[in-house]
Amino acid sequence: NAGVTQTPKFRILKIGQSMTLQCTQDMNHNYMYWYRQDPGMGLKLIYYSVGAGITDKGEVPNGYNVSRSTTEDFPLRLELAAPSQTSVYFCASTPLGWGSNEQYFGPGTRLTVT
Amino acid sequence: DQQVKQNSPSLSVQEGRISILNCDYTNSMFDYFLWYKKYPAEGPTFLISISSIKDKNEDGRFTVFLNKSAKHLSLHIVPSQPGDSAVYFCAAGSNDYKLSFGAGTTVTVRA
Numbered sequence: 270n271a272g273v274t275q276t277p278k279f280r281i282l283k284i285g286q287s288m289t290l291q292c293t294q295d296m297n298h299n300y301m302y303w304y305r306q307d308p309g310m311g312l313k314l315i316y317y318s319v320g321a322g323i324t325d326k327g328e329v330p331n332g333y334n335v336s337r338s339t340t341e342d343f344p345l346r347l348e349l350a351a352p353s354q355t356s357v358y359f360c361a362s363t364p365l366g367w368g369s370n371e372q373y374f375g376p377g378t379r380l381t382v383t
Numbered sequence: 384d385q386q387v388k389q390n391s392p393s394l395s396v397q398e399g400r401i402s403i404l405n406c407d408y409t410n411s412m413f414d415y416f417l418w419y420k421k422y423p424a425e426g427p428t429f430l431i432s433i434s435s436i437k438d439k440n441e442d443g444r445f446t447v448f449l450n451k452s453a454k455h456l457s458l459h460i461v462p463s464q465p466g467d468s469a470v471y472f473c474a475a476g477s478n479d480y481k482l483s484f485g486a487g488t489t490v491t492v493r494a
Contacts, residue, residue: 311485370482
């Protein structure tokens with residue numbers, strides 16, 4: 270299993286541009302998450318999904334959109350990039366079921382908006 | 384409102400000695416707690432967890448202690464090794480499968 274994969278690894282965007290961060294997991298996990306990590310801060314939840322077709326907002330959803338058309342994929346869309354969105358983005362997944370609270374993380378995407 | 388706090392941003396310890404990382408939380412609804420380890424340019428990886436019905440969980444060199452009345456948990460690493468140098472995140476969750484993370488503690492193990 271490749272686990273959770275994210276593309277791209279790095280990206281530089283100009284203010285106002287848009288992009289999609291890709292996330293794929295091959296573990297058949299129901300739950301998937303998008304986090305951002307700013308320097309000196311913990312991970313903040315942007316959006317999450319409990320299964321295909323179901324998504325919900327986390328702590329910091331403004332400026333982002335998500336979709337979940339399949340179990341495997343959970344892309345994060347930035348429509349109008351702003352400098353405040355400069356961050357490292359992590360995708361994670363977890364299987365459904367009690368005792369399965371561990372989240373598995375991808376390697377991250379480092380995004381700079383200038 | 385930060386529900387999980389790691390008040391020590393960094394910790395330096397000599398190889399072979401014990402590392403103790405601390406974490407405090409405010410939400411009494413949290414019923415499980417996890418520690419993650421993160422190397423630069425990589426995603427966090429799960430280290431150890433504990434349910435709120437326990438006060439201790441041990442896995443090799445890693446032990447997590449939970450004090451529910453104080454809303455405090457700690458991670459003990461003994462003996463500390465150079466490969467333990469990383470950022471450690473404390474996380475807490477309840478039955479909604481979402482985690483709240485602390486800001487992390489950077490551990491440096493000196494030879």
